[in-house]
Amino acid sequence: MKEYTIRTQKIKKNTVKLRLIIFGSLAVILLLCSVFSEHLTPYDPYLQDLSCAKAPPSAAHWFGTDRYGRDMLSRVIAGSRASIYSTLLLVLIITVIGTCVGVFCGWYGRWIDTVLMRISDMFLAFPGLVFALAVAGVLGGGLQNAIIALTAISWPKYARIARSQTLAQKEMTYFKAARLSGSSTLKIIIRHLLPNIIGPILVTSMLDIGTMMMELAGLSFLGLGAKPPTAEWGSMMSDARSLLTTVPWVTLSPGIAIFISVMIFNLLGDTIRDYADPKSRR
Amino acid sequence: MNVIKMEPVLRVENLTGIYKGKNGRDPKTAFTAVDHVSFELMPGECLGIIGESGSGKSTLVNMIIRLLDAAEGSVILDGEDITTARGKELRKIYRKMQMVFQSPQESFDPRRTLSDGIGEGLRNSGMSGREAKEESIRLMKLCGLDPELAGCYPHEVSGGQCQRAAIARALAVKPKLLICDEATSALDVTIQKEIIELLDELRSREKEGFSILFICHDIALVQQFCDRVLVLYKGRIVEEGCPDDIINDPKDEYTKRLIAGVL
Numbered sequence A: 001m002k003e004y005t006i007r008t009q010k011i012k013k014n015t016v017k018l019r020l021i022i023f024g025s026l027a028v029i030l031l032l033c034s035v036f037s038e039h040l041t042p043y044d045p046y047l048q049d050l051s052c053a054k055a056p057p058s059a060a061h062w063f064g065t066d067r068y069g070r071d072m073l074s075r076v077i078a079g080s081r082a083s084i085y086s087t088l089l090l091v092l093i094i095t096v097i098g099t100c101v102g103v104f105c106g107w108y109g110r111w112i113d114t115v116l117m118r119i120s121d122m123f124l125a126f127p128g129l130v131f132a133l134a135v136a137g138v139l140g141g142g143l144q145n146a147i148i149a150l151t152a153i154s155w156p157k158y159a160r161i162a163r164s165q166t167l168a169q170k171e172m173t174y175f176k177a178a179r180l181s182g183s184s185t186l187k188i189i190i191r192h193l194l195p196n197i198i199g200p201i202l203v204t205s206m207l208d209i210g211t212m213m214m215e216l217a218g219l220s221f222l223g224l225g226a227k228p229p230t231a232e233w234g235s236m237m238s239d240a241r242s243l244l245t246t247v248p249w250v251t252l253s254p255g256i257a258i259f260i261s262v263m264i265f266n267l268l269g270d271t272i273r274d275y276a277d278p279k280s281r282r
Numbered sequence B: 001m002n003v004i005k006m007e008p009v010l011r012v013e014n015l016t017g018i019y020k021g022k023n024g025r026d027p028k029t030a031f032t033a034v035d036h037v038s039f040e041l042m043p044g045e046c047l048g049i050i051g052e053s054g055s056g057k058s059t060l061v062n063m064i065i066r067l068l069d070a071a072e073g074s075v076i077l078d079g080e081d082i083t084t085a086r087g088k089e090l091r092k093i094y095r096k097m098q099m100v101f102q103s104p105q106e107s108f109d110p111r112r113t114l115s116d117g118i119g120e121g122l123r124n125s126g127m128s129g130r131e132a133k134e135e136s137i138r139l140m141k142l143c144g145l146d147p148e149l150a151g152c153y154p155h156e157v158s159g160g161q162c163q164r165a166a167i168a169r170a171l172a173v174k175p176k177l178l179i180c181d182e183a184t185s186a187l188d189v190t191i192q193k194e195i196i197e198l199l200d201e202l203r204s205r206e207k208e209g210f211s212i213l214f215i216c217h218d219i220a221l222v223q224q225f226c227d228r229v230l231v232l233y234k235g236r237i238v239e240e241g242c243p244d245d246i247i248n249d250p251k252d253e254y255t256k257r258l259i260a261g262v263l
Ligand SMILES: Nc1ncnc2c1ncn2[C@@H]1O[C@H](COP(=O)(O)OP(=O)(O)OP(=O)(O)O)[C@@H](O)[C@H]1O
Pocket: B019, B020, B031, B033, B051, B052, B053, B054, B055, B056, B057, B058, B059, B060, B217
């Protein structure tokens, strides 16, 4: 009986490591693509060539061309920069803001905790994307405003996690010991609290990369994110949606790019969660 | 011993600790855990405090070490009133007064090594990282720990080893007063004895000389180790004296029951 459990755990751990390597390297490839997108595009993604407009996929244009004759492969690669960069930036912002608010609330408690948590409840009570639409609508379009809108609806989740983690940790004796060692509150929070609560927060942000990429693309699709002609996957899909039946490749290629990247980041997030789970590590 | 005209290291006067009830200021739910306690602790002395669970021992020492605010009374450490000290002032006071906690493993940050924890106070008082590390290794040796354990994490060492490291950490700043709140309760009997012997030995050394406030609910240990003992019951001191006298001839009803129950 005992041996059986030990063996299953061993096998599970191995797959976790393997998955971590596979999805980790896929994500790295994706990131490298977006960093070096200028050097990877076979054609200028903004160069219009009406003579070969709406050309179907061929050896010269793997993903075909759009109605202005721009090479779709180049546009998808160029779009990876806007899509992936803004997603990562967004996730970074919400992680930092949410963690700061949550740690502050959990550590100090009292009325400030109540006030901030009620505010976060308010944000959580709205249906997320509808609220983001409203914010983006008020602020106007543009990728920057889409990021602000999504930040507004996404930080409460992180604040909740950071707060509950802080509450669970802060009564531990080692904080008292650190205080007796003459460390200031700020030092205790940075050196002792954060390293002990950051694990689950990082896992959540990894899992959120995929979601946020979709929501950003969604806002762009609705015309509230990146504006044409900027190559961005969501707005590229929206751009060509009226031609879906005649030139489907123009909509499909950024769609597939979103699908693949979201899947890679989701699987990576899942794997990191499994890896960080002490039960699968021990 | 020249006990004449010595200033006490610690003087506690009418110290009172009140836990406010669930709904904040409602006086009906407030609970007085420590009720007008006064005592003195002389340099080099070891004072035991015994009492059943819930008698307010931890509340009392937490107020002395300023992890809790006192409702009334004062704490005077080395001639200085520290009852309301906070911030920078308090950090200075923690170089004179240290504490060893009940659960050794929990008193070290799980993500930091033992030597890092021991050296934290040294680094905070201006020592460089390397010096602090060397000093923490010296302290570990002093407390009977293998210096190879310096790079270990708290979960990688035994409870007894961890408690030795906690003592090393407490002594790093050369305090005048060491408070042990049930520092041996989480350890098994033989390790308990080792820790007590270590404390006794360190205390009698000229260089490290410090007073000990030893919280415990094991009367036998207190008898072995302490010069004087206070019996706490429901937040009040009911009896005070030499441990042998108290055990052989308890005056107070509660002390009688406490001793009868344990021995
Ligand atoms: N945070 C708190 N809020 C309210 N009441 C508390 C709190 N902490 C302790 N008490 C109460 O104060 C009393 C004294 O508690 P304390 O922890 O000082 O006892 P103790 O003598 O240290 O006991 P033990 O031997 O179990 O450690 C107990 O009756 C307890 O119920």
